[in-house]
Amino acid sequence: xxxxxxxxxxxxxxxxxxxxxxxxxxxxxxxxxxxxxxxxxxxxxxxxxxxxxxxxxxxxxxxxxxxxxxxxxxxxxxxxxxxxxxxxxxxxxxxxxxxxxxxxxxxxxxxxxxxxxxxxxxxxxxxxxxxxxxxxxxxxxxxxxxxxxxxxxxxxxxxxxxxxxxxxxxxxxxxxxxxxxxxxxxxxxxxxxxxxxxxxxxxxxxxxxxxxxxxxxxxxxxxxxxxxxxxxxxxxxxxxxxxxxxxxxxxxxxxxxxxxxxxxxxxxxxxxxxxxxxxxxxxxxxxxxxxxxxxxxxxxxxxxxxxxxxxxxxxxxxxxxxxxxxxxxxxxxxxxxxxxxxxxxxxx
Numbered sequence: 289x290x291x292x293x294x295x296x297x298x299x300x301x302x303x304x305x306x307x308x309x310x311x312x313x314x315x316x317x318x319x320x321x322x323x324x325x326x327x328x329x330x331x332x333x334x335x336x337x338x339x340x341x342x343x344x345x346x347x348x349x350x351x352x353x354x355x356x357x358x359x360x361x362x363x364x365x366x367x368x369x370x371x372x373x374x375x376x377x378x379x380x381x382x383x384x385x386x387x388x389x390x391x392x393x394x395x396x397x398x399x400x401x402x403x404x405x406x407x408x409x410x411x412x413x414x415x416x417x418x419x420x421x422x423x424x425x426x427x428x429x430x431x432x433x434x435x436x437x438x439x440x441x442x443x444x445x446x447x448x449x450x451x452x453x454x455x456x457x458x459x460x461x462x463x464x465x466x467x468x469x470x471x472x473x474x475x476x477x478x479x480x481x482x483x484x485x486x487x488x489x490x491x492x493x494x495x496x497x498x499x500x501x502x503x504x505x506x507x508x509x510x511x512x513x514x515x516x517x518x519x520x521x522x523x524x525x526x527x528x529x530x531x532x533x534x535x536x537x538x539x540x541x542x543x544x545x546x547x548x549x550x551x552x553x554x555x556x557x558x559x560x561x562x563x564x565x566x567x568x569x570x571x572x573x574x575x576x577x578x579x580x581x582x583x584x585x586x587x588x589x590x591x592x593x594x595x596x597x598x599x600x601x602x603x604x605x606x607x608x609x610x611x612x613x614x615x616x617x618x619x620x621x622x623x624x625x626x627x628x629x630x631x632x633x634x635x636x
Contacts, residue, residue, distance in 0.1 A: 313533075431466055
């Protein structure tokens with residue numbers, strides 16, 4: 289079996305933490321961390337906005353689920369992970385790919401079904417993978433990724449490699465039966481997995497209060513003796529601090545951990561969803577008071593780390609990257625028809 293790896297010791301640039309009223313911790317980011325969080329979340333936001341535009345132009349076929357509003361969840365998680373930790377998620381997955389370090393060109397090209405995409409144009413919005421970045425896919429079947437993420441954790445446990453499987457799901461998927469089968473096995477075998485429930489308040493068009501008898505989704509593992517906690521998924525510092533706790537717990541051999549990231553999506557469930565099941569005022573209130581990117585921006589300016597003009601330049605640079613990815617996605621060739629016969633059988 290391979291040698292067990294351990295998490296690197298904290299460096300001077302790592303965030304300190306402070307206690308909050310609920311006895312949990314919130315990270316106090318350094319300048320380096322806040323700037324990274326701002327860049328990474330803004331990249332996801334601008335990428336998703338551009339993807340929405342391309343979808344409206346008819347350049348993206350099928351379904352397209354945007355991550356706008358939820359950027360702090362995956363950014364905070366990814367900042368706390370170590371090299372080799374795996375990520376697997378559902379179909380609202382573009383943000384996770386970018387946070388893992390996958391290139392914007394490859395992600396956008398996959399959205400438009402081009403050969404330069406991460407799945408060579410055959411996966412589209414919901415089915416992209418990158419073995420190099422330890423991203424094991426977005427998955428279109430609700431809840432299907434949970435058992436797969438648990439399987440990744442089993443492999444880590446078996447190989448004693450010190451890696452943790454970070455397995456995402458939505459609040460709607462948390463009601464699926466295979467989730468609880470996975471919880472049972474993960475606890476039974478003390479598998480190193482962190483289940484992240486991204487509670488954006490609506491399972492498709494149904495509010496959590498209408499589809500869950502217990503709206504505290506962090507308690508879904510109680511009957512399996514799996515610890516869990518609710519986290520402010522709109523604050524990247526809270527996500528980072530919670531991620532550190534959860535990852536350390538799982539990596540230390542204690543078994544699974546559940547994080548419920550309470551977040552919010554600004555757009556509909558997918559691009560075809562007019563989102564008439566909620567008031568416009570509700571969305572505007574969240575944007576005005578709790579936007580995850582604006583909160584970081586305000587903190588950076590208040591600390592004197594960057595000026596408003598300097599942050600505008602960061603935004604400009606990101607927009608150029610995203611514009612380049614859109615141009616690549618429009619001009620890259622479509623896959624050769626022979627691709628229909630690849631990746632369908634592996635000789636073992």
